[in-house]
Amino acid sequence: MSIMVTARQLKHSKHPLVRLAVYPLAKGWRMAHILKRGMTDPNYRSIIRLRLFNRQQVHQTSSTTLLNRYPILFHACRNYLYNHYKATQEPLNILSFGCSTGEEVLSLRQYFPNARIVGAEINLRSLAICRSHPVDDKISFIYSSPEEIQKHGPYDAIFCMAVMQRKPMDTARKGIRSLKNIYPFERFQEQIERLDPLLRPDGLLIVHFSQYNVQDTSIAGRYVPLGNYNQDDYQSPIFDRNSNIIDPPVSWNSIHIKKSSLS
Structure with missing residues (x-):
């Protein structure tokens, strides 16, 4: 995890070559995180489906709610x-x-x-x-x-x-x-x-x-x-x-x- 934190910080480096080298690493880590979460979290999968297939109909994507909330x-x-x-x-x-x-x-x-x-x-x-x-x-x-x-x-x-x-x-x-x-x-x-x-x-x-x-x-x-x-x-x-x-x-x-x- 510390490597990825460092990579995120280096994304904002003043040196263009450093930014160029770090970018695919950070992007790949993010994609791996999304894939892992998609495989293990059914609620996250349902939200992804909404964004893909109901983009024009959906408003709030979160399913957080409570009894007697208001x-x-x-x-x-x-x-x-x-x-x-x-x-x-x-x-x-x-x-x-x-x-x-x-x-x-x-x-x-x-x-x-x-x-x-x-x-x-x-x-x-x-x-x-x-x-x-x-x-x-x-x-x-x-x-x-x-x-x-x-x-x-x-x-x-x-x-x-x-x-x-x-x-x-x-x-x-x-x-x-x-x-x-x-x-x-x-x-x-x-x-x-x-x-x-x-x-x-x-x-x-x-x-x-x-x-x-x-x-x-x-x-x-x-x-x-x-x-x-x-x-x-x-x-x-x-x-x-x-x-x-x-x-x-x-x-x-x-x-x-x-x-x-x-x-």
Whole structure:
């Protein structure tokens, strides 16, 4: 390992011949590391498959998640939806978009005991883990394609929690100031535009821990914020509609109510 550390340091040598000699060594070590990890880490293999075959559909590639990760937001959504729909006998229909290995869906069941909850996930390994959970017959896990998501709609709430972002920790660590070539704003906006018609009037669109703001998108005029629930605790950089960093960061809302009338 010390040899490789030395090689990395020599990559930045002032002498071009040294840099030229070290480059293939460092490159070869990196490729060997990738191959070894690909053979031993099934989660890493699933991420590589996403990057190769779902490049235009995928947002966040990490599968990291937790149970009851956003209790304040979940409570706020539950209170709004139950108060708003208390006169109807119809069960709520909820979408967890990018549900990873299913912990968010399991958490939402605690807040919405009678709702129909759909977890949509594009990572096939994560989806298989989702489907291994013992759940009730009102919970379903589906492959995250526009057609499959639409089939199970319309929805009263769509949760996009820590999904609409790309390598946020790397972005912070490397000091990246533009996402134009990594995860451009247009990708974010396109996904929001796809989700918007699937949400019923007066329903909730929850976009939390995101690198972009719903209020910068083309559908912003159709929504109003619910309270002052925001992502001020988000530790990674945020970006504007030109994919440029917002520095210093500003506050933006996480929970959006779809207007019942657009007049």
